[in-house]
Amino acid sequence: MAQRELRRTIESVPTSDGAGVKLRRSLGSVRGLYLDPFLMLDEFSSDDAADYIAGFPSHPHRGFETVTYMLDGHMRHEDHLGHRGELTAGGVQWMTAGRGIIHSEMPQQDRGRMRGFQLWINLPRQEKMKPPKYRDIAPRDIPVIDVPGGGRVKVIAGTITVDGRDVAGPIQRLTTDPTYLDVELAPGAAFRHSLPRDYTAFVYAFEGSVAIGADGHAEVLADHRAGVTSEGEDVLLRGGDHGGRALLIAGRPLREPVVQYGPFVMTTREEVEQAVRDYRNGTLTDAHAEELR
Numbered sequence: 001m002a003q004r005e006l007r008r009t010i011e012s013v014p015t016s017d018g019a020g021v022k023l024r025r026s027l028g029s030v031r032g033l034y035l036d037p038f039l040m041l042d043e044f045s046s047d048d049a050a051d052y053i054a055g056f057p058s059h060p061h062r063g064f065e066t067v068t069y070m071l072d073g074h075m076r077h078e079d080h081l082g083h084r085g086e087l088t089a090g091g092v093q094w095m096t097a098g099r100g101i102i103h104s105e106m107p108q109q110d111r112g113r114m115r116g117f118q119l120w121i122n123l124p125r126q127e128k129m130k131p132p133k134y135r136d137i138a139p140r141d142i143p144v145i146d147v148p149g150g151g152r153v154k155v156i157a158g159t160i161t162v163d164g165r166d167v168a169g170p171i172q173r174l175t176t177d178p179t180y181l182d183v184e185l186a187p188g189a190a191f192r193h194s195l196p197r198d199y200t201a202f203v204y205a206f207e208g209s210v211a212i213g214a215d216g217h218a219e220v221l222a223d224h225r226a227g228v229t230s231e232g233e234d235v236l237l238r239g240g241d242h243g244g245r246a247l248l249i250a251g252r253p254l255r256e257p258v259v260q261y262g263p264f265v266m267t268t269r270e271e272v273e274q275a276v277r278d279y280r281n282g283t284l285t286d287a288h289a290e291e292l293r
C-alpha cells in the first residue's frame, strides 16, 4: 500500500489577469510543467476592491473546463448567448467550454472580500469540440463531512470515504474522473483519500499548513503553495501546528499532446490556429447551442 508523498512544491506567483484582477497562479506558472490533466490554478483573495473590481470582461475559451469555486464574494457569469449565472460564497461553477464559450466574469460588489479559485482542467481530444455546458452548484448541494479529530471536508467532485461511508460530490463520471475537495483540518487531525495509483494529485494549501504523507515521513506544505504528490494509493493529510485548509485535487491523466495558446487548449498547432481563426471570424462558438441550460 504505497502512501503518496510530497514530490515537489509549486510556489504561487502574484500576477494579474482579465482587466487587472490580482491573483496568485501556481499551476500554469511554471513553463513546461503540466500536471496532466490540470492546466492552471489561480487563487484570488483580497479585501481591497481595487484588486478585483475590473473583473474578467468578455473573453473566449475552447478545449477544456474551468472550475470556479467562490469562498467569499459575488461574481456574475454571462456568456455570448445571454446565459447568466451567479457565483456566490461557497458555490461552484463547473463550465465545460468544449468547442467555444465567450463570456465575462464580473464582480457584483464594490467593497468587501473576494476570495476563491479557478482551476482549468483539460478535455480529451474527442471532447474538445463538444457543445459547451454549465453546471452551477449551490453551496447546499456540496456535501460537508466532519473529520474525526476536528475539521471537515467539502466534496465538490469525486467520492470520499469517511468512517466506512461513501460520500459523493455533485460532479461525477467525467473522463478525467476529477476529485475536488476543500479540506479543513484541526492541528493533528488526519484525512485520508484513496486514488488509483497513476492518477495525478496535488494539494493547494490556502490557510495555515497541512502535512502530506505517511506519519514519520510527512512533509509540511505551507499556504499559497501547491504540493504535487508522487504516484500511490493514498493521500494522507494532517492539519499543521495551527491547523490548515487546502484543496485536494486529483484526476486521471489524459496522456495526450497539449498545445495551448492562452484560452485555447488543443492537441495540435493546427487546431489552435483554427481556434484563433474561428474566434476572429465569429465562429468560435456554436450559435445553435440550445442544449445550454
Ligand code: FE
Pocket: 056, 059, 061, 066, 103, 105
Ligand atoms: Fe473565463
